[in-house]
Amino acid sequence: MSAPFKQQASLDAWMRRQYALSAAKMMSAISRVDLVKxxxxxxxxxxPVKGSILASPVIAAYDPDPDYFFHWLRDxxxxxxxxxxxxxxxxxxxSDGLAHFSDFLGFSLTLCGLDGRSFLAGAGDYRGKVEPHFAQFLRPETELLAISGDDILGEPRFDPDGSIDILKWSRPQHDGPALRVLAVARFCRSVGPGPDILKQAEQLxxxxxxxxxxxxxxxxxxxxxEELGRHYYTQLIQCEALREGGLWLLSRxxxxxxxxxxxxxxEIATGLDDFWSAPHGFLRSRIAAPDSGPQKELDIATVLAVIHAGRxxxxxxxxxxxxxxxxxRLEALFAKAYAINAARPGADAPAMGRYDGDRYYSGGAYFFSTLGAAEFYFKAAQAVAKGLLDDASQWARLGLETEHDNNHLFDALMRRGDQFMATVAAxxxxxxxxxxxxDQTDGAQTSAKNLAWSHAAFISAYASRTKAIRAAKGGSP
Known part of the structure; x- marks a missing residue:
């Protein structure tokens, strides 16, 4: 853990500095053609080839950090x-951003055309090159042969050289293509690429x-x-992608x-209500997942779903x-579960994890979880500034000071978001x-180093904060 935040520069100054640092570090995961794994x-x-995006550009091999040298559709x-x-x-x-976007579209379209049978035909005797101990981690060839048509989009990750991942993993995953629809559509609306890039985007x-x-x-x-079933995150992302896609096609x-x-x-929107558990007082992250335990039902994935869907x-x-x-409920869970939260200064928000009893690496706090909570509050503040949220009572139950008027509610939401940002700073x-x-005990950074998603989460949270402040001042959000 770094020095206590109160000994550092102001939170505003730290966030501005971290924004530039996170921008550079996230960009270092894109088109890393100079690296070899x-x-x-x-x-x-x-x-890696141009357009690929590494989950982490820091090369590791479970030594002890995990091997994240892959292009994940979701990430x-x-x-x-x-x-x-x-x-x-x-x-x-x-211009630089558009060049990266065009490369990403081209790489993604190439992945869409992959086929398991063609891959195996060109792979030669790849199994003969595998050391005996590592053979247990290879996918069965029958599984690779079965990949045809749009089955390829159920692959969660690819090698960044543009080839199919030959390792055993959790498949299929259906959130990546839907999340990509939303990201590409937002990019096109905001940045306004030229006709050639727009054509690529529409194809994807x-x-x-x-x-x-x-x-x-x-x-x-x-x-x-981790688990096969019906998941709130996946369903909400699919719902929003199909809604946006439907409106776009209608306009055409x-x-x-x-x-x-x-x-x-x-139909998906109606089914999302099934995830609400009135007896427990929270939205469950999963249903119809036979191997799931009840501790996984309360999961930060529900909060991330709303943020990523842009709802x-x-x-x-x-x-x-x-x-x-x-x-x-999530804040209360992690405030109690993690030793670092018990020792935190009284004004700070808790470091947030995924779910109760998480066992992956330290099983501790995640940067993108904690930043996701911050972004949720900043987006809520922006909604107040735009007159979309005026019921303070639901926030008062979380201990926020929301009396008097919307100005107080806006300030309370912004203050809470800043508290989560201060926790990240610490x-x-x-x-x-x-x-x-x-780590939940000592705060030491663990698992993949310089995770691109962690830096993206900071960028997104800080941007939401800036837009909320702008909206409160009457500017364009």
């Missing part, structure tokens, strides 16, 4: 969404929408890649496809009392490095 036990040498969509924010703020030049969106529409009823593995005159997508979005009003949004109650070194986790 040796997976010696598998007889593989991996060289890459989160990073592209943050790239948009960096362009909006002027941190990244528009259509592929991802088709996959999402065909698969939304099918069970898949969750955001944490594709009435039949638009109607099918909008009908599916409405800022209406049911299953940051204005929904059920989400607010769920966030309150566990961030001078270098600005953000790993995946920080």
């Amino acid at each position: 040796e997976r010696r036990g598998f007889g593989r040498q991996v060289r 890459s969509a989160v990073i592209i969404d943050a790239l948009r924010l960096l362009i909006e703020s002027g941190e990244i030049a528009r 969106i259509l592929r991802d929408l088709g996959f999402t529409f065909a698969r939304w009823r099918a069970p898949s593995f969750d955001i944490w890649e 005159g594709a009435i039949e496809s638009a109607s099918a997508y909008l009908d599916a979005a409405q 800022n009003a209406g049911p299953h949004s940051i204005c929904d009392s059920r989400l607010i109650a769920t966030l309150g 566990y961030t070194p001078e270098s600005g490095d953000l790993s995946e986790q920080f």
